[in-house]
Amino acid sequence: MATPGSIRVYNTMTNQKEVLQPLRPGKLGIYVCGPTVYSYVHIGNARSFTSFDTVVRYLRYRGFEVTYVRNYTDVDDKIINAAKEQGEPAQELAARFVREFEADARAMHLLVPDHSPKVTETIPEILALVQKLVANGVAYEAQGDVYFEVGKWPGYAKLSKRNLEDMQASERATTGEQKRAPLDFALWKAAKPGEPSWDSPWGKGRPGWHIECSAMASKFLGETFDLHGGGLDLIFPHHENEIAQSEAGFKKTFCNVWMHGGFLDLDGAKMSKSLGNVVRLRDALTQIDAEALRYFFLSTHYRSPLAFTDKSLADAESRMEYFYETLRKVDARTSNQDFGAGPLHGDPSKWVTDFEACVDDDFNFAGALGILSGLFATMNELMDKPPVKDKPMIGRTLKALRAVVGKISLVLGLFEDEPGAWLLRRRDRQVKARGIDQAKVEALLNDRRAAREKKDFAASDQIRDALKAMGIESMDTPQGTTWKVLG
RNA sequence: GGCGGCAUAGCCAAGUGGUAAGGCAAGGGUCUGCAAAACCCUCAUCCCCCGGUUCGAAUCCGGGUGCCGCCUCCA
Known part of the structure; x- marks a missing residue:
């Protein structure tokens, strides 16, 4: 268990690092905005999901009982549009891309969340929340649509720190003619013919974009919970709207700490589906090993931009080769061997302490990888140029260091393979790729x-x-x- | 225009007050029949620029320059 107060997290709400204070001792609830399932995820999405995956792994490693929720948005304009284009029923298309996402997630060694709710399975909760907002006087119905009235909620824009007047001046959205004000956003949309729809007090319709996260988060984590994650691009409007809906509905703080991950850049610009500069995760995984991709993601702090280049990817994979080659040699020398009891060379626990000190500080895995380098260099040194002559001591120390790697690897999601198998698989892939x-x-x-x-x-x-x-x-x-x- | 972020060696990248982690590349060495791998050594007196605070700043404050993001779907 972590020393109380030892973990610090950067909170977008306050723009500073804060000591992580669980609402309930020893327990944490985290909600991560999952994919809208209308196509395959790209590696920018994968970076974000990997970041929060390691966050959850680390919090559990630190002894917290973590409830991890990552949703699927399976009703949405983009899904409906994609379904129309492809001549496939919207719900079938969504279900198909849920399955594709799950396959990608497995390939990336992502943890399976405790709950992976879908919007289509949360309609009663969504309706209840919308009704509550109408009852509380912050939402209104207009011709079958229901809108959140931003002007009625004083806390609006506290996450993104925007000025409402400035925003209205630059407001470009002209959809939703029923809106009273440009910034008002849809909680519920009247169904158009052929669209997925559910019965509601306002007629047939479907949820707006943001409401589902409020409903799903509160359903599984309670009306107030600890951590909420997503990409920087979700701060506004998505997370802003989540906060407004939830807090105006439940009348309490929605989430304590807001974490946002930086973008993956390709050719100097954010990778995004709308720009079209995307590399699908599954395509990337034919070129690079999944753990090497994880290593690449972790090599830069989660809040910083990360430039995607062929060279950095190749570097990451060579580095993984070094790690696995080292582990293979260590395993060959130590497995099924008894070196007896006795003193060790150096203090293996120092690596654990250093690792934790690094990651405790806002999940600085990039810094932690530097520590990992030292750990691997030490194992190689013990095998190749041992600083001591005592062979049993070397064996015991190698075993202890290997155990440290095992511990750390659970957090990083790296070195989960048998070294020989990993090396062989990589070589096979290269042999095949180069003919x-x-x-x-x-x-x-x-x-x-x-x-x-x-x-x-x-x-x-x-x-x-x-x-x-x-x-x-x-x-x-x-x-x-x-x-x-x-x- | 508003809001936010970033700027560290040839490249990637940690470090938010106490005197620059790590990786790649490069050079030298050990090992090797020679190599490869591994290991060792070298490689930023300095952290975009200009001021300021401080005994002391890459780290804090002010100004400037450049880049990026959000303000419309977006991890």
Whole structure:
């Protein structure tokens, strides 16, 4: 269990880091805005979901009992439009992309949330909240639509800190002619023919965009909860509206801490579906290992922009190769071995302490990866250039450090594979991607082995050059020759 | 125009008052038949610019420049 008050989180509401104070001791509720399921998620979405995934993992690691909710918005204009375009019923299209999202999430090693509510399964709660808002005098009905009346809610824009007059001056939205004021937003929309709809006190209709999160969050986490996450672009209007609806409806603070993740940039601009500069997660995962992608995401603080380039991706994967290669060697030397009891070289727990100190400070995983580097370098040093002669001590220390890696890997969602399997899978993918003839590689390696046994180094080196020309690096070790695809 | 964020070595990137983590690249070394891998060493007197506060600032304040985002769907 974390020392009370040891974790600090940047809160968008107050624009500063705050000590995390759970509403209920030892427990935390977190709501993360999930996907609107009208197409495949892109890697910018994936970055955001990965950020909050590691946040939840860390809070649990720190001993909190976390209730993690991430929704699916499965009724929405974009879904209806996509369904029309593709000639597929809206609910079928939405259900299909829920399944696709789940597959992507599994591929990225994302935790399965405790609750993954869908809008279509939350209609009674949504209707109840809308009715409450009408009853409280902050919402009004107009020709089957129901709108939230921003002017009736003094706290509006407290998250985004906008000035209502300035916003009205630049208000471009002209939809919803029934609105009394441009900033008013729809809680409930009258159904048009052919659209998904539900019965309501205002006739057939469907929820507006923002109301579902208020309803789903309160349904599973209560009317006040601890943490709410999403991308920076959701601050306004989505989260602003969530707050207005919830607080005007329930008459209490909606959420204590608002966390927002930075964007993934491609060619200097935010990756977004509307700009069209998107890389689908599943396409990226044919090029890069999922854990390497996670590592790439974690290498920059979650609130900072992260530039997506082929080079940074390749760097991330080579780094993962280094980590896994190290783990493979450590495992080979320590598994099923008893080094007896006795002192260790150095203090392995120091790595844990440093890691926690880093991540406690607003989930600074980027800083924590620096600590991880030191930990891996130490294991390599112990194996290759041990600073002590005591072999059992080295073995015990390696085992202890390996255990630390295991602990940390649960938080990062990295090193979840068996090292040998990971390395082989990566190599297979590279071989396939580059069209390398693996049988030919094996044959050449056999020839080279024979040449080396005869001490015919000229022939051996010649074969190595031939392999290099094919993009293959051969590596001689005391256990024999291995090979890898050149980066 | 309003609001918010960012600017750290060739590149990526931590660090929010006490004198610059880590990674990549580069150079040197150990190991190796030679390599690769691994390890060691070197690599920012300085953190966009100009002022200010302070014993002390990359870190705080003021001004400027540049970039990005939100204000319309968006993680």
